[in-house]
Amino acid sequence: MNDEETMDLRLHVWRQKDSKSPGKMVTYRANGISPDMSFLEMLDVVNEELVTAGKPPIAFDHDCREGICGMCSLVINGVPHGPQQGTTACQLHMRHFRHGDEITIEPWRARAFPVIRDLVVDRRSLDRVLQAGGYVSVNTGSAPDANAIPVPQDNAEAAFDAAACIGCGACVAACPNASASLFVAAKAQQLSLLPQGQPEREKRAIHMVEAMDREGFGGCTNHYECEAVCPKGIPVRYIADLNRDFLRSALTSREVKPLPPAVDAEE
Amino acid sequence: MNRLIRLFGTSIGRKLVMAVTGVLLIGFLISHMLGNMTVFQGQESMNYYAAWLKKHPFLWVARAGLLTIFGLHVVTAISLAIENNAARPEGYRKKSAVAATLSSRYIVVSGLLVLAFLIYHLAHFTFGWVQPDLYHFVDEKARHDVYRMVVLGFQNPIVTGSYVAAMLLLGFHLHHGARSLVQTIGLNHESYNTLIRIGSNTLVAALVIGNCSIPLMILAGFVDPAAK
Known part of the structure; x- marks a missing residue:
């Protein structure tokens, strides 16, 4: 490979020893x-050099590197997952940058996402919101008959679109209010659009919204930054759907129990 | 009642308060502007309208209602803004807005500036503190001469300039507010989103142009202070 094909970059990276140390x-x-x-392979190269020099490498989250697991979480030049729309940071390629570029890399920043180390943040707050209502109850036993429950095709498609959410939290990172509304809306509507999601629909809307508030996420003020950075292109229409579901449930549902306390999964 | 306390304890419940009070306040802005337009019909129309309002049996009910709606809008906005700020204690060193508009990002600032203007506006025409020499005119029918107060008042370019600036600011505030409230109450659909955007922008433009036309036409000399 000749020199013209490679590039030299300057990176400004957030370094933070642990959640208690200043970064x-x-x-x-x-x-x-x-x-x-x-982009992650570029960071691997930098880390190899750091390790060789006996310095601590830059910690960042990653897993599948195929754009489907939702682990990578870098704010690149002020945009979660970087400049390429509809793409996770692991699927962002260095051809989108030029020789001599300066690149700023920061972690997701939100009170509900405390930094664990460098660019790695604790996103269990999203799990706790799911725990509050992002599920359907299904009887165990033999598999039900296929097509026993009719599902309108349009609703199935819309539920699938919502279910494309990989739970990365870019919506929170991009939102000026660090609101998780797009995540919560996608996770609630993927179930509430389907017949199997109806029995728990009212409780789901109320408990997930209350859990979202309890985790310290901000509220939605309709900037639509989330939609613009979502690697899966989840539209803000689902937030309107959630607002409608929530308001209707809060005003007209039968009694919905208070939100139970959150229980953290084992680390 | 428990249900409502629970609802308004949530972020979306309080956003509903913002949306509903926002709609009501836009309704007030429209009626206030239409009432003020009587200035273009002359002294008799405007003073009759002002005297009718002042003597209306439900004047204080309306004022109390308006104050409640406005108070709820401001207090709820501040409570939400404090929570939203607290949701990101450590900000980004570098952050780029991808989709957010200027009016959405600065809606709290524009709202507080509109509040400041409202206090100035009340001090000006309701309490008569800004131009006290124009406040005590009485017309031939012994009514408060609102017409001459307004027309002579806006012949001052500084007063007119401040009102025009405030109306542009109000338009900036409503540019985000008017369309945002539709999403908050849960209406968002490909088939009418364009209509909402065009409709809200048209409404806001009509409010800004209509309100600005009063001081600007007066300053430009199109409204005769001696007209009957």
Whole structure:
């Protein structure tokens, strides 16, 4: 590979030892980066050099590196998952950058997402919101007959679109209010659009919204930054659907029990 | 009652308060503007309208209702804004807005500035503190001469300038508010989203242009202070 095909970059990366220590931006050089690398592979190169030099590598979350697991969580130049729309950071390729670029890399920032280390944040608050109502109760036993419950095709499609949410939290990171509304809306509506989701629909809307507030996420003020950065393109229409479901349930449902306390899963 | 306390304890419940009071306040703005338009019909129309309002048996009921609606709008907005700020204690070193409009990002600031204007506006025409020499005119039928107060008042370019600036600010506030409240109450559909955007922008533009026309036409000399 000749020099023209690679690029040298300056990275400004958030470094933070743990949730209790203050963090700061640290500048690194990433030299000889191929445009074919993914953004995370570029960070791997920087980390290799850091480890070789006996320095602690930059901690960042990643798992599948295929854009489907929702683990990667980098705010790149002020945009969650970076400049390429509909793409997770792991699927963002270095060809979108130019030789000599300065790139700022920060973690998701929200009170409900405390930094664990460097660019890694604790997103269990999203799990606790799901625990409050993001499920359907199904009887165990033999498999039910296929097509025993009719599902309108349009509703099935809309539920699938909502179910595309990978729970990465980019919506929270992008929102000026650190609101989780798009996540909560997608996770509630993927069930509430289907017949199987009806028995718990009212309780789901009320408990998930109350759990979202309890976790310390902000409220939605309709900036629509979430929709713009969502790697799965979940539209804000689901937030309107959730608002409608929630208001109707809160005003007209039969008694809905108070939100039970959250229980954290084992670490 | 428990149910309502529970509802308004949530973020979406309080956003409903913002949306409903917002609709009512827009309704007030429209009626206030239409009433003020009587200035273009002359002294008799405007002073008759003002005297009718002042003597209306439900004047204080309406004022109390308006104050309640406005108070709820402001107090709820502040409580939501405090929570939204607290949701991100450590800000980004670098953050780019991708989709948010200026009017959505600065809605709290524009709201507080509109509140400041409202206090100035009440001090000006309701309490008569800003131009006290224009406040005590009485017309031939012994009514408060609102017409001359307004027309002579807006012949001052500084007063007119402040009102025009405030109306542009109000338009900036409503640019986000008017369309945002539709989403909050749960209406969002591909088949009418364009209509909502065009409709809310048209309404806001009509409010800004209509309200600004009063001081600007007066300053430009199109309204005769001596007209009957």
